[in-house]
Amino acid sequence: MNYKTIFLCSLMGVLLIKEANCLHKRCIRCRSRGELGSCGDPFPFNVTEPEVEMGIHVVACPSGWCGKSFEGNIGAFKNDDYGAATERMCLQRPPSDYEERCAYTMWGHRKVYMCFCNGDLCNSAFKFSTIPSTILITILVVVYNFYHS
Template sequence: MANRTIYKCILSVLVLGILINAVESQVRRCYSCRSRGKRGDCKDPANFNATKLVPGVEAVPCPSGWCSKTIEGKKDGEDHDLATERQCMQRSPPDGTQRCAEALVGNKKVFICFCMGDLCNSAVVASPSLLLLLLFSSAALLLSTITMS
């Protein structure tokens, strides 16, 4: 009887994983905007979300599924030195890793973030995949079921 319960749990986890992966693999959207200064509509922290966009900010389809956010200039520098841009990336990063880091683009030092997920480029830190969260919680449930048997 305990084996049958374990098999049902494993099958449920697999089916849920496949369903969530199918939902997450749909065409994702990215925020698209560019503004200068600390008061621009595209600035950090974001003053918009999926249900409340501000003028100059769009939620655009992104076939690659990868979004970016780039901040040029110093956050504490002069207002005209600061620019923020959010957009869909044409391709994924070569290593397929979500991250934020300082980089050189041409001769300009920028702070750039890459993330994968629907409208993920609103925040500095990329959120973990829903699929990963489900798999970890299902594994914990499965382990607790096994130890109770």
């Protein structure tokens, strides 16, 4: 067995383990009112360490769809945020069109602004795009073949 075969088998094994871990999707679950709560935007915590703040929970989400809702609005005076609340949760089922978006919707007999997203801990903060694993594999194989051929 040559080194090229060992390298490619190891690389595929690591990527398969990574993909298996991504099958279990999680969401942030919390709720807070006003600017003083810990659940608002911008989300001030590292999602890998949610235990540092009371009321912030990382929960398994079988549907894979997370949500973030903004209830209430800023009153007539700019500092009047008594009715404003932010809630992050796991959705029991995805939107009917399976589209990630933000829009006004009815939730619990109230009109709220809600964002839907699909992915692991996607309701914790803004998404940063990552390099798909197939492109990463291709780049690594090309670099490896270039230096070891």
